[in-house]
Amino acid sequence: MSATDEIKKAIYAKYPMVYVVSWEEKRVEELLESFSRSAFQDNLYVWSATEGMKKGKDKLDGTQGILDALSFASNAEKGFFLFKDIQSFLADPLVVRKFKDTYFYIKNKPVRVFAMSVLLKLPEELKRYFAVIDYQLPSFDELYELVNSYLSEITKRGAVVSLKEDGISQMAVALQGFTMDEANFALSKVLHRKEIIDTSVLDQLKEEKKQIMRKEGVLEFITDKLTIDDIGGLDNLKDWLIKRKRAFSPEAREYGLDLPRGLLIMGITGCGKSISIKSVATLWELPLFRLDMNLVYSGIAGPPEEAFVRALKVVESASPAVLWLDEIESGITDKYTADSTARILGYFLTWMQEHRGGVFVGATANRIDMLPAELLRRGRFDQIFFVDLPGRKEREEVFRVHFRKRKIDTAKFNLPQLAQITKGWSGSEIEQAIISAMYEAFNQEREMSEDDLFKIFTNSVPLSTTMAEQIKKIRSWAHDRAARASSEKPEI
Ligand SMILES: Nc1ncnc2c1ncn2[C@@H]1O[C@H](COP(=O)(O)OP(=O)(O)OP(=O)(O)O)[C@@H](O)[C@H]1O
Numbered sequence: 001m002s003a004t005d006e007i008k009k010a011i012y013a014k015y016p017m018v019y020v021v022s023w024e025e026k027r028v029e030e031l032l033e034s035f036s037r038s039a040f041q042d043n044l045y046v047w048s049a050t051e052g053m054k055k056g057k058d059k060l061d062g063t064q065g066i067l068d069a070l071s072f073a074s075n076a077e078k079g080f081f082l083f084k085d086i087q088s089f090l091a092d093p094l095v096v097r098k099f100k101d102t103y104f105y106i107k108n109k110p111v112r113v114f115a116m117s118v119l120l121k122l123p124e125e126l127k128r129y130f131a132v133i134d135y136q137l138p139s140f141d142e143l144y145e146l147v148n149s150y151l152s153e154i155t156k157r158g159a160v161v162s163l164k165e166d167g168i169s170q171m172a173v174a175l176q177g178f179t180m181d182e183a184n185f186a187l188s189k190v191l192h193r194k195e196i197i198d199t200s201v202l203d204q205l206k207e208e209k210k211q212i213m214r215k216e217g218v219l220e221f222i223t224d225k226l227t228i229d230d231i232g233g234l235d236n237l238k239d240w241l242i243k244r245k246r247a248f249s250p251e252a253r254e255y256g257l258d259l260p261r262g263l264l265i266m267g268i269t270g271c272g273k274s275i276s277i278k279s280v281a282t283l284w285e286l287p288l289f290r291l292d293m294n295l296v297y298s299g300i301a302g303p304p305e306e307a308f309v310r311a312l313k314v315v316e317s318a319s320p321a322v323l324w325l326d327e328i329e330s331g332i333t334d335k336y337t338a339d340s341t342a343r344i345l346g347y348f349l350t351w352m353q354e355h356r357g358g359v360f361v362g363a364t365a366n367r368i369d370m371l372p373a374e375l376l377r378r379g380r381f382d383q384i385f386f387v388d389l390p391g392r393k394e395r396e397e398v399f400r401v402h403f404r405k406r407k408i409d410t411a412k413f414n415l416p417q418l419a420q421i422t423k424g425w426s427g428s429e430i431e432q433a434i435i436s437a438m439y440e441a442f443n444q445e446r447e448m449s450e451d452d453l454f455k456i457f458t459n460s461v462p463l464s465t466t467m468a469e470q471i472k473k474i475r476s477w478a479h480d481r482a483a484r485a486s487s488e489k490p491e492i
């Protein structure tokens with residue numbers, strides 16, 4: 001059932017008070033306005049802390065404070081009343097009491113009170129008085145309908161739609177995660193003055209999505225496609241991912257499999273944690289969103305808790321999707337930040353346990369000692385993998401991957417030997433060495449040779465040497481808590 005239908009149902013069911021959780025203030029307001037017009041041939045009453053109660057354009061005297069505004073609603077004979085940003089007022093016991101009183105005043109009259117906020121923050125004692133509606137971002141069906149209405153509109157003015165059914169669905173998919181306003185805006189912009197509508201609009205919509213996510217501040221919609229062939233080694237992890245390739249298909253549900261919830265990859269820096277998560281989305285053909293916990297905590301996108309919840313909602317509305325939480329520990333376990341850390345952690349843990357939306361969480365962590373035990377308990381992540389330094393065979397593969405990427409002829413290099421002398425080097429360090437060697441050769445206007453590489457490997461020390469103690473610690477911690485991402489035994 002769409003959120004609009006839910007509001008309609010709540011009105012028909014005659015709930016005196018309804019709590020609407022939504023990011024789409026304008027959409028909810030318009031909807032209630034239209035319901036108010038058809039029920040009473042009259043405007044909706046809207047209260048906000050800044051303007052008091054308004055009916056249409058008219059401000060009503062003596063309704064600036066929420067208590068007075070609620071008295072006004074209690075005394076009314078009929079009408080719909082919308083109270084905005086209600087969450088911050090419900091901490092006040094007087095307001096809580098006033099809502100209870102209001103309930104009894106209005107319950108036998110054609111008066112409805114709608115309280116709206118972006119988060120559900122209903123005090124225990126009010127729970128029995130409110131019906132709660134989660135007014136989600138628009139569903140796929142709603143967006144599909146919207147796309148169709150735009151397309152038929154522009155066909156009327158002579159544009160040619162050369163998109164197949166599948167392309168139209170893809171347009172709707174690209175709009176998932178948008179509010180209705182944003183979707184309208186993006187469609188008008190992308191279709192503006194176009195004569196022929198073809199697959200190029202899909203790319204433009206994806207670009208719009210990137211922009212909107214950027215505005216969101218904490219979420220990034222990632223479009224670069226990294227495949228598992230871009231990863232050297234990590235065979236156990238790849239195997240796990242390949243086996244779950246069809247995990248989000250209807251066939252998997254029919255077979256009796258649950259939707260996978262998430263994967264935590266922890267381990268040594270520069271060994272492929274982040275690229276592994278990127279490859280999940282490509283392999284499973286799902287959209288990928290990166291949530292930056294540092295930005296969430298910075299407050300740049302509003303109060304951390306709200307930013308976090310909104311981000312989860314956006315990703316949920318675009319599901320099935322992969323949500324990438326990079327360096328999860330940076331936000332979640334800092335014991336010295338404010339209460340919001342604990343609240344977000346609590347919220348996240350419950351969400352991990354309960355969400356059914358088809359959002360697959362791909363989390364990575366370096367400072368595993370900082371992760372709280374609750375996060376690692378069974379039922380949160382489907383699997384926890386430990387990524388170690390690459391073994392000898394894996395390093396050969398890493399060379400192969402990066403040579404191929406840079407169009408370097410592998411045949412001219414003795415890969416087993418290169419793998420031999422890079423014992424203790426991470427994938428990222430090997431990549432950096434190749435790049436340095438290439439610059440060296442490029443400046444001398446010749447092809448890169450094995451010698452260029454040898455020089456670098458023999459003259460520098462990998463991080464694993466200076467961090468030996470720390471690596472030992474990470475390994476022993478991971479030993480009985482995580483599965484090894486690769487089957488190759490470590491050499492050091
Ligand atoms: N196993 C690997 N195969 C191919 N490339 C690798 C591998 N490991 C690392 N790299 C290269 O090193 C770069 C860094 O890897 P990545 O970001 O995945 O490391 P990470 O484990 O997430 O490190 P950090 O803990 O520093 O975030 C990648 O862009 C990739 O090119």
Ligand SMILES: [Mg+2]
Nearest residue numbers: 273274326364
């Ligand atoms: Mg990383």
